[in-house]
Each structure stands twice: as structure tokens, then as C-alpha cells.
Amino acid sequence: MKTKILLALCIAAVSATAFAEMKPEDKITYRQSGFTFMRWNMGMIKDRVIDNPQNYDKEKVVAAANLIAATANSGIETLFSPDTEKGKGWKDTRVKSEFFKQPDEVKKRVTDFNREANELAKVASDGDIASIKSQFDKLQKTCKACHDDFRTKD
Amino acid sequence: MKTKILLALCIAAVSATAFAEMKPEDKITYRQSGFTFMRWNMGMIKDRVIDNPQNYDKEKVVAAANLIAATANSGIETLFSPDTEKGKGWKDTRVKSEFFKQPDEVKKRVTDFNREANELAKVASDGDIASIKSQFDKLQKTCKACHDDFRTKD
Numbered sequence: 001m002k003t004k005i006l007l008a009l010c011i012a013a014v015s016a017t018a019f020a021e022m023k024p025e026d027k028i029t030y031r032q033s034g035f036t037f038m039r040w041n042m043g044m045i046k047d048r049v050i051d052n053p054q055n056y057d058k059e060k061v062v063a064a065a066n067l068i069a070a071t072a073n074s075g076i077e078t079l080f081s082p083d084t085e086k087g088k089g090w091k092d093t094r095v096k097s098e099f100f101k102q103p104d105e106v107k108k109r110v111t112d113f114n115r116e117a118n119e120l121a122k123v124a125s126d127g128d129i130a131s132i133k134s135q136f137d138k139l140q141k142t143c144k145a146c147h148d149d150f151r152t153k154d
Numbered sequence: 155m156k157t158k159i160l161l162a163l164c165i166a167a168v169s170a171t172a173f174a175e176m177k178p179e180d181k182i183t184y185r186q187s188g189f190t191f192m193r194w195n196m197g198m199i200k201d202r203v204i205d206n207p208q209n210y211d212k213e214k215v216v217a218a219a220n221l222i223a224a225t226a227n228s229g230i231e232t233l234f235s236p237d238t239e240k241g242k243g244w245k246d247t248r249v250k251s252e253f254f255k256q257p258d259e260v261k262k263r264v265t266d267f268n269r270e271a272n273e274l275a276k277v278a279s280d281g282d283i284a285s286i287k288s289q290f291d292k293l294q295k296t297c298k299a300c301h302d303d304f305r306t307k308d
Contacts, residue, residue, distance in 0.1 A: 019201035030194040036187035041228060047173035063227045070224035073217045074195060090244035 024081075028089030031079035034071050041067045042140075045124075049132050058127050065124035065132075068139070072117035077110045099150040106150070113142040178235075182243030185233035188225050195221045196294075199278075203286050212281050219278035219286075222293070226271035231264045253304040260304070267296040 022030075041064040048055050085100050087093055099106060116139040123131040176184075195218040202209050239254050241247055253260060270293040277285040 019197050019205075030191060033187035033190035034194070037184060037191055037225070037228075040184040040188070040233075043173050044229075051173075060229065063224070063229060066220075067224040067228045070217070070221040071191070074191075074221045075198075075214065075217060079194075 027079040032089045065121045069121035181233040223275035
């Protein structure tokens with residue numbers, strides 16, 4: 001019985017390791033994917049609210065805003081562990097070394113981004129185009145602030 | 155004035171085209187990214203509910219389930235247009251040609267997947283581990299069904 005319990009604990013420990021101790025290239029792949037799919041959803045809102053409001057479709061805009069908020073809330077920032085400073089996911093990482101030297105500033109930026117993303121999901125569900133437009137702008141500013149300071153240029 | 159209106163209409167048309175008439179490789183990149191980031195979130199639930207329930211963390215499981223549901227609801231299936239049957243996003247597409255020949259069956263599978271993903275978000279928010287486990291299993295079956303029939307092996 002003791003052996004069985006020990007074995008179960010070992011299996012649990014190994015499994016925990018499998019997810020928690022992910023390879024740096026896998027973490028980079030996942031975060032690049034998360035941000036890329038979020039960009040498609042940002043594009044959806046830009047298309048239907050900013051560029052072509054005549055094509056406004058509440059259901060699509062709400063779905064896109066929910067995806068953006070869910071990505072912000074997913075803990076995607078935990079994929080930026082120190083072992084991922086350099087490396088390649090499905091493309092070379094563009095994160096600057098400054099990112100890893102300013103954890104407090106990064107934390108602040110993540111908080112800003114999450115707050116604005118959750119607010120966008122809220123206003124999208126309310127359905128007032130002017131508010132969605134203004135909140136989308138606020139969200140984009142938090143994206144840009146981080147890109148300007150912590151991401152290398154293309 | 156007429157010229158101005160015409161110009162505005164042209165700009166709107168061009169912008170609409172930019173998002174709607176995306177290049178096949180961009181569509182493939184976006185869908186690969188969406189499914190990949192969703193996999194990370196599936197892994198989070200597997201880790202904290204199935205493999206290591208002693209590490210169950212309601213907030214993290216809810217966040218992961220919301221991301222999965224938001225991806226399902228995002229319209230990711232629209233990224234599988236006929237022009238994306240072959241091609242490369244950030245890796246070669248693995249979708250089989252059968253996928254494009256059976257639109258009704260695909261639609262059914264998408265409906266199944268979305269229903270189970272939304273139900274997972276619901277039970278995750280209720281917080282009963284046994285229900286999350288059973289619903290996660292149901293969701294995985296809808297993933298597997300599609301992969302088995304419509305995706306080439308690794």
C-alpha cells in the first residue's frame with residue numbers, strides 16, 4: 001500500500017514537472033501564439049468598429065473582445081521566465097533584455113493591459129460603438145507602451 | 155463633396171478588404187496560433203485537475219477554461235477557407251483535403267466543440283472538480299474526433 005502511495009506521488013511529481021518545467025522554446029512558442037491569435041482578434045475589432053463601422057456586428061466584436069480579455073487573464077506573462085530571454089519559438093523572440101531587468105515595471109504594464117482588456121470586454125458587451133472605439137484605443141496604448149520599451153523593432 | 159464621399163467609400167472598401175481578404179498563409183498562421191495557445195490552456199487544466207488535483211487552483215482553471223471557450227467562440231473556423239487547403243503558416247498545415255469536402259460534417263464538429271468548450275467554462279466557474287474532469291474529457295473527445303478524421307498524423 002505504501003509503495004502504491006509512493007508510486008502515485010512520484011507519478012504526480014513527474015506530471016507536475018512536465019507542465020511546470022516546460023522547455024524555453026515551448027514557452028516562447030506558446031506566448032508567440034497567444035499574442036498572434038490575439039492580434040487577429042484586435043484586427044477584427046479594428047475592422048468592424050474603427051475602419052468599417054458600417055459592418056459593425058455586436059456578436060463578432062464581443063467574441064473578439066472576450067478572446068483578448070481571456071488571453072490577458074490567462075497568465076500569458078508567466079511564459080516570460082528568465083530562461084526565455086533568448087531563443088526561438090516559431091520565430092526568434094523579440095523581447096529585449098530590459099524586460100527581465102525591470103520586473104516591477106513589467107508587472108505594472110501587465111496590470112494596465114489586463115485592466116483595459118477586461119474593460120473592453122465589458123464595453124463590447126454593452127454595445128455602444130463610441131465607447132468601444134475609445135476603449136480599444138486605450139487598450140492599444142498599453143500594447144504599444146510595452147512594445148516600444150520591451151520589444152525589438154521588426 | 156461627392157468626390158469626398160466616394161473617396162471615403164473607397165478607403166472603407168480597401169480597409170474591409172485588408173482584413174477580409176487575408177493571405178492564405180496569414181489565415182493559417184492565425185489558426186495555428188489559436189489552437190497552439192489553446193493547447194497550453196488545455197495543459198493547464200490537465201495539470202491542475204487531472205494529473206495533480208492536489209494543485210487545483212480555481213482561478214487558474216477558470217482562466218484557462220475561459221480562454222478555451224473564447225477561442226471556440228472567436229470564429230477560428232472561418233480561418234479554414236478553401237484557399238488554405240494547402241500551405242504554410244508558421245508550419246505546414248496538417249489539415250486533410252476531406253475537411254473541405256465535408257462542410258456539413260465539419261459544421262457539426264465545430265458545434266460539438268463549441269458546446270463542450272462553453273460547458274467547460276461553466277463547470278469551471280462552478281468549481282466542482284469531478285464535473286470539470288468529466289467535462290474536460292468530453293471536450294477532449296471533440297478535439298480528438300476532428301483530429302482523427304481531418305488532420306494528418308505528426
